Amino acid sequence: MKRQGILIIISGFAGVGKGTLVKRLVQKYDRYALSISMTTRAPRPGEENGREYFFVTKDEFERQIKENGLIEYASYCGNYYGTPRAYVEEQMAQGKDIILEIEIQGAMKVKERFPNAVLIYVLPPSAAELEGRLRGRATETEEKIAERLSRAAAESEGLEQYDYVIVNDDLDECECELHGILCAAHFTPGQNISFINELRNDLKKFQKGETTV
Amino acid sequence: MKRQGILIIISGFAGVGKGTLVKRLVQKYDRYALSISMTTRAPRPGEENGREYFFVTKDEFERQIKENGLIEYASYCGNYYGTPRAYVEEQMAQGKDIILEIEIQGAMKVKERFPNAVLIYVLPPSAAELEGRLRGRATETEEKIAERLSRAAAESEGLEQYDYVIVNDDLDECECELHGILCAAHFTPGQNISFINELRNDLKKFQKGETTV
Numbered sequence: 574m575k576r577q578g579i580l581i582i583i584s585g586f587a588g589v590g591k592g593t594l595v596k597r598l599v600q601k602y603d604r605y606a607l608s609i610s611m612t613t614r615a616p617r618p619g620e621e622n623g624r625e626y627f628f629v630t631k632d633e634f635e636r637q638i639k640e641n642g643l644i645e646y647a648s649y650c651g652n653y654y655g656t657p658r659a660y661v662e663e664q665m666a667q668g669k670d671i672i673l674e675i676e677i678q679g680a681m682k683v684k685e686r687f688p689n690a691v692l693i694y695v696l697p698p699s700a701a702e703l704e705g706r707l708r709g710r711a712t713e714t715e716e717k718i719a720e721r722l723s724r725a726a727a728e729s730e731g732l733e734q735y736d737y738v739i740v741n742d743d744l745d746e747c748e749c750e751l752h753g754i755l756c757a758a759h760f761t762p763g764q765n766i767s768f769i770n771e772l773r774n775d776l777k778k779f780q781k782g783e784t785t786v
Numbered sequence: 787m788k789r790q791g792i793l794i795i796i797s798g799f800a801g802v803g804k805g806t807l808v809k810r811l812v813q814k815y816d817r818y819a820l821s822i823s824m825t826t827r828a829p830r831p832g833e834e835n836g837r838e839y840f841f842v843t844k845d846e847f848e849r850q851i852k853e854n855g856l857i858e859y860a861s862y863c864g865n866y867y868g869t870p871r872a873y874v875e876e877q878m879a880q881g882k883d884i885i886l887e888i889e890i891q892g893a894m895k896v897k898e899r900f901p902n903a904v905l906i907y908v909l910p911p912s913a914a915e916l917e918g919r920l921r922g923r924a925t926e927t928e929e930k931i932a933e934r935l936s937r938a939a940a941e942s943e944g945l946e947q948y949d950y951v952i953v954n955d956d957l958d959e960c961e962c963e964l965h966g967i968l969c970a971a972h973f974t975p976g977q978n979i980s981f982i983n984e985l986r987n988d989l990k991k992f993q994k995g996e997t998t999v
Contacts, residue, residue: 694975696981696982696985697985699985699988700985700988700989700991700992701988703989704992719992722989722992722993723992723993725989725992726986726989726990726992726993727993729982729985729986729989730986732975732982732986733975733976735975736974737970737973737974737975738973738974738975738978738982739973740981750973753966753969753970754970754973756966756970757950757966757967757969757970757971758970760950760951760952760963760967761949761950761951762907762945762946762948762950762951763946765951768909768953769909769942769945769946769951772909772910772912772913772942773939773942773943773945775912775913775914776913776916776935776938776939776942777939778913779913779917779932779935779936779938779939780935780936780939780940
C-alpha cells in the first residue's frame, strides 16, 4: 500500500505537555511535519515569523479567509489564529504526516473537511498532577491557574469527539504510544482507498470469468 | 489508565492467511486469547471438541440462541456457526484481548452489541497473489478456486465497514502491524471511559472552587 500522509490533530489541556511531545516526534522522525499557524497577534520577543507563527495583518488574514486559504481559524482575545491550507496539503502530498496542535473547535472543523484526519487528545495522569504542573510554571498566577483548570473541566466534555486519548505521565512512554497510534492510523480503509479499489477491480475480473488479472 | 480487554474481529478472504496470523499472535503474546466458535457440523478427522470448535447438536445450538448465549451466529451449508458469549466476556474481564475470526455479517452484528470492538480486514497484496495462494493449496479444485475468488470480489464491497485493513505480504511484517494496531486500539475514548470520567469529576471540583482534588 502506497504511503499517503495523514493529517493529525493534537489537542490537550494547557500544561499537559503536548507541545514538548509534538516537538520530540518531529525531531525524531522524518515522516512528521509540524503545521505553523497564522496569527494577527504581535510577535513576542524571540518569536520568529515562519517559526512560531506566520505573523500577518488583520487585512491579510481576512483575505486568506475569503480565499479559502485556511483550513480552520478562530479569534481569541481579539486576535485571529488559523491553519494555512497550502502547507498542510503540500506536506501530505509528499507523504508526510502533518501535525496540527489546535483546540477542539478547530479540530471539529478540520475533521469535517478532512474526514480521514486523526484526532488525539493528550491527558494528564490526574487532575492533581495537572494542577501541580501549572503551579510549576513560574509564569502562572493563582488566578491564571484556576482559570486554566476551569477551562480544562469544560474542555473535557468534548473528549469523546477524539479518535484517541493518551496520558502524558512518562514523556518517553507517551511519545512511543503516540507514534504507535499514528502508525496504526495509516491502516484505515479511508487511508488506503486507492489500493482497495484496485484490488476490487481486479477481483471483479475473476467474477466476470476473465482468467488473468 | 487501567487496561481493559478489547474485542477484536479479524476477517479476510479465504486463502489470505488470517488463521496463521492469528495463531502467531496468540502464541507470541500472552495478552491475546482466541475465541472458539460453536458449530453443529460434524468434527473432521483430527479436530477436537474445544480446540477447533465446540461441537454441539442442533438442539443445543438453538437453546444457546434462545438463551442469548451467542454474540453472533449464522447458518452456512446447513450448519450453524456461532460465537459463545461467556468465554468472550470472561477473557475481556480478565484484561485479555479476545480475537474472533469471523465473516463480515457476524462482524457487523458484534459491532452493534460491542461498539468498542475493533474490526480488521486482512487483504492479499493483489488479486493475482490471492489466486496463486489458492492454487498452491493442494486441496482446492479449479471450480472451488473460481468460487472463492468470486466470493472475495463480493466480500470486498464491505471493506469500508472495517476499522483497519492490513496487507498480508510478508507474514512477520503483517503480524507486527496487526499487533501495533491492536495496541493503538486500547487508546480510544470508549476504551478508557472510566479514566476519563474520573478525570472529569476531579476537574469539575476545581470549577466549583474546591481547592483540593
